Amino acid sequence: MSLKNVNTALTATFILFMLWFGGQYILSPEIMAPGFGLPSWPSGDGDGFLIIKGTRDVVMALVLTILLATGHRRALGWVLLVEALAAYGDMTNVLSHNGSAATALGVHGLTATLMVTNGLLMLRETRKTAAAPALPAPQPA
Numbered sequence: 001m002s003l004k005n006v007n008t009a010l011t012a013t014f015i016l017f018m019l020w021f022g023g024q025y026i027l028s029p030e031i032m033a034p035g036f037g038l039p040s041w042p043s044g045d046g047d048g049f050l051i052i053k054g055t056r057d058v059v060m061a062l063v064l065t066i067l068l069a070t071g072h073r074r075a076l077g078w079v080l081l082v083e084a085l086a087a088y089g090d091m092t093n094v095l096s097h098n099g100s101a102a103t104a105l106g107v108h109g110l111t112a113t114l115m116v117t118n119g120l121l122m123l124r125e126t127r128k129t130a131a132a133p134a135l136p137a138p139q140p141a
Contacts, residue, residue, distance in 0.1 A: 014114075022059075025051060037103030081123075091104045094108060
C-alpha cells in the first residue's frame with residue numbers, strides 16, 4: 001500500500017470520526033458529556049458548550065473533506081497539524097479541570113498525536129512534489 005493510500009485512509013478515518021462525534025455532541029450532548037473526561041456536568045445549561053464542541057468538530061471535518069476531495073494534499077497536511085491543536089486543547093482542558101487523565105491522554109491526546117502523525121506523513125508525501133523544479137516547456141521542432 002502506498003503512502004498516499006495510507007494517508008488518504010487515515011484522513012478519511014479522522015473525517016468520519018469527527019463527523020460522528022461532532023454530530024453526537026450536537027444531537028445528544030447529555031449522552032456524550034461523560035465521555036469528554038470532565039469530572040462533572042457544568043452548572044446551569046451546559047448543553048450549549050457541548051454543542052459548540054460538536055459544531056467545531058463538524059466544521060473541522062468539513063475543512064479536511066474539502067482539502068481531501070479537491071486534492072490539496074500539502075495544505076491538508078498543514079491543516080491536520082493545526083487542527084491537532086484543538087484536541088491537545090481538549091486534553092489540557094480535561095487535565096486542568098481535574099478530569100479523567102485516562103480520557104485526557106487516551107482520547108484527546110492520542111487523537112491529537114495521530115492527527116500530527118497523519119499531517120507529517122501527508123507533508124512527507126507531498127515534499128518531493130512541492131520541491132520539484134518545473135520542467136522546461138517543450139521547444140518547437
